Structures are given as structure tokens and as C-alpha cells.
Amino acid sequence: MVPSSAFRGYFDLMNNTLEFALRTFGNLLSPAGPNGLLSILIYHRVFREIDPLLPDVVDAARFESQMEVLGSLFNILPLSEAVQRLKSGTLPARAACITFDDGYADNAEVALPILKRHKIPATFFIATGYLNGGIMFNDKVIEVIRRLDWGGLDLSDMGLGVRSLSTLPQRKETIKSLLSVLKYRPVEERRDFMDRIIDAAKLSLPTDLMMRTEQVKMLSDAGMEIGGHTVNHPIIAKLDMDSARAEIDEGRIRLEEMTGKPVSLFAYPNGIPSTDYRYEHARMIEEMGFDAAVSTAKGVGRFGCDVFQLPRFTPWDIPLSRFSFRLTGNLLRTEILTA
Numbered sequence: 001m002v003p004s005s006a007f008r009g010y011f012d013l014m015n016n017t018l019e020f021a022l023r024t025f026g027n028l029l030s031p032a033g034p035n036g037l038l039s040i041l042i043y044h045r046v047f048r049e050i051d052p053l054l055p056d057v058v059d060a061a062r063f064e065s066q067m068e069v070l071g072s073l074f075n076i077l078p079l080s081e082a083v084q085r086l087k088s089g090t091l092p093a094r095a096a097c098i099t100f101d102d103g104y105a106d107n108a109e110v111a112l113p114i115l116k117r118h119k120i121p122a123t124f125f126i127a128t129g130y131l132n133g134g135i136m137f138n139d140k141v142i143e144v145i146r147r148l149d150w151g152g153l154d155l156s157d158m159g160l161g162v163r164s165l166s167t168l169p170q171r172k173e174t175i176k177s178l179l180s181v182l183k184y185r186p187v188e189e190r191r192d193f194m195d196r197i198i199d200a201a202k203l204s205l206p207t208d209l210m211m212r213t214e215q216v217k218m219l220s221d222a223g224m225e226i227g228g229h230t231v232n233h234p235i236i237a238k239l240d241m242d243s244a245r246a247e248i249d250e251g252r253i254r255l256e257e258m259t260g261k262p263v264s265l266f267a268y269p270n271g272i273p274s275t276d277y278r279y280e281h282a283r284m285i286e287e288m289g290f291d292a293a294v295s296t297a298k299g300v301g302r303f304g305c306d307v308f309q310l311p312r313f314t315p316w317d318i319p320l321s322r323f324s325f326r327l328t329g330n331l332l333r334t335e336i337l338t339a
């Protein structure tokens with residue numbers, strides 16, 4: 001029988017070879033200087049342990065191994081520094097940034113210690129209206145479906161018929177359909193719809209999903225960057241320009257009060273160019289004095305691109321080899337948005 005240490009040696013060799021190959025390939029695709037590319041990863045939540053209802057969301061162990069892989073394949077920079085170096089054509093080879101959206105408490109409780117352990121800087125884009133006990137709409141839907149003990153839920157109003165909630169796959173499917181139908185409905189309509197279910201089932205929802213003010217301050221004090229993400233997380237393309245400006249401005253002011261530092265980075269809620277925000281919003285953010293803004297378009301930042309519409313990307317793959325391949329593959333995307 002082959003001793004297990006021989007297997008480990010073999011796998012270490014394979015991993016080292018793969019890592020070396022990906023780094024070499026990455027150097028060719030994403031060299032230092034004006035031809036450099038900027039990969040920006042986007043995360044939302046980092047659970048302590050895998051949530052069977054949301055198996056695609058990373059848990060602490062998976063996040064930690066992703067950070068190890070990233071640290072070995074990429075040169076991770078704070079986003080503000082990366083933007084300056086992108087503009088001046090002085091990015092290091094294989095440049096990358098880590099970002100988190102929305103302001104979940106687990107970012108401070110679970111992700112921060114891992115980031116600190118690996119000395120990885122990150123930027124946290126926070127929607128201020130949900131801090132200190134609030135719940136975002138997506139989570140309201142998830143937490144309601146998690147808690148309902150009814151066999152079936154009548155969603156005929158939403159064109160989804162009566163949904164059975166007896167099994168985990170049925171609950172997952174109901175969450176997915178409900179979110180896709182409700183996502184672009186008017187805020188009041190979708191809130192009333194969910195509140196009727198919450199009242200009828202006498203549910204109480206969690207109040208600790210989002211950060212508290214002290215946790216925002218803690219991230220900032222730990223050297224992490226805090227960026228704006230509006231107050232109420234609206235789809236800003238659906239607002240008039242004055243309301244969009246007020247959402248962005250107020251969110252920024254509240255974060256500056258919490259951290260005592262200027263906020264110069266912004267992430268568009270939902271972030272899909274042309275659908276969730278438009279070109280004129282990018283120009284407004286620029287005119288408001290921000291240094292850069294990030295979208296959720298796939299791809300990489302490159303010299304000459306619009307730094308107020310930087311693309312972001314995160315591979316969802318669980319096997320680390322596929323995660324690394326897909327990250328490297330993202331460097332081949334050639335789409336570019338210009339100002």
C-alpha cells in the first residue's frame with residue numbers, strides 16, 4: 001500500500017505545477033505596466049458554515065482557501081491604490097482587488113479575521129439603511145421561506161401558482177422564482193406582498209444579518225476600505241436623477257460619519273450596466289467627487305477604461321482548481337466600457 005504521505009507529496013507537486021503554470025499564464029495575460037489588467041472580485045456573505053438553503057454562498061473554510069489561492073496567483077491591492085495605478089499604467093502583474101457588497105455582519109465577524117490572517121486588503125460597499133438590525137429584501141424572502149412551516153405557499157398573485165415547501169429543493173426553487181419575479185417590482189408592492197405573508201404566518205425575522213455601526217468602524221480601523229452603496233439599495237436606473245443623487249450622497253455622508261474618513265469609492269446596487277444604472281449615473285458619480293465606481297459586469301479593468309464602471313467577477317466554483325482556472329480565464333475577456 002502507498003503511504004498517504006506519498007499521495008500528499010504527489011498532490012502538492014501537482015498543485016505547485018498548476019500554480020506555476022497559472023502564474024506564468026497570468027503574467028502573459030496580465031503583465032505589469034500599461035498593459036496590466038485589474039481583476040476585481042465581488043463577495044456578499046461569508047457564512048461560518050455552509051447553509052444548505054444557500055449552498056453557493058462561501059463559508060469560512062471555502063473563503064479561506066480561495067484567499068490562499070488568490071494570494072498565490074495574484075497581487076492583491078486596495079481598490080483605491082489599484083485605481084490610481086490602473087490610471088497611471090503602473091499596475092503590478094496579475095493585479096486583483098477583493099470587494100464585498102451590502103454590509104453583512106459576517107463580513108466583520110467571519111471574513112475580517114481571515115483577511116487579516118492572510119494580510120489581504122478589501123473594500124466593503126455598504127448600504128447604510130439596513131445597518132443596525134435591518135434586513136435587505138432578498139434576505140427577507142430567503143428568511144421567510146426558511147421559516148414557513150406551511151406545506152404550500154399560494155403565490156398565484158405573482159403568477160407562480162401554489163408552491164410546495166415540503167423539501168429543501170422546493171424551498172430553494174421557490175426562493176429563486178420569487179426573487180426573480182419580485183426583483184424589478186415597485187418597492188412598496190413587493191414589501192407589502194412579503195409583509196402579508198410574514199403577518200399571516202406570524203414570523204419573526206432575524207435582526208443580526210447586517211453590520212452594526214461599530215462593525216463598520218472596526219473594518220475601517222483595521223485598514224479596510226469602506227465604499228458607498230446608497231442608503232436603501234434601490235435600482236438607481238429606476239429613480240429620477242435627483243433621487244439617485246440623494247441616495248448616493250446620503251449613504252456616503254453616513255459612512256463618513258461612522259468611520260471619520262472620506263468615502264471615495266462606490267458600487268452600483270445590483271450593478272448591471274444599462275439595466276441597473278446608466279452612463280449618466282457614472283458621470284454623476286464622477287462629478288460628485290468619487291474616485292471610482294464598480295459594476296457587476298464581468299471582465300477586467302484595463303488602461304483607458306471608465307474607472308466609474310469597473311467590472312467585477314467572482315467564480316462560484318467549489319473545486320479550487322476550477323476557481324483558479326476561471327479567474328485566469330476572466331483575463332481573456334475583452335469587453336471594455338469607456339467614459
Ligand SMILES: [Zn+2]
Binds near residue numbers: 101102229233268270
Ligand atoms: Zn448590493
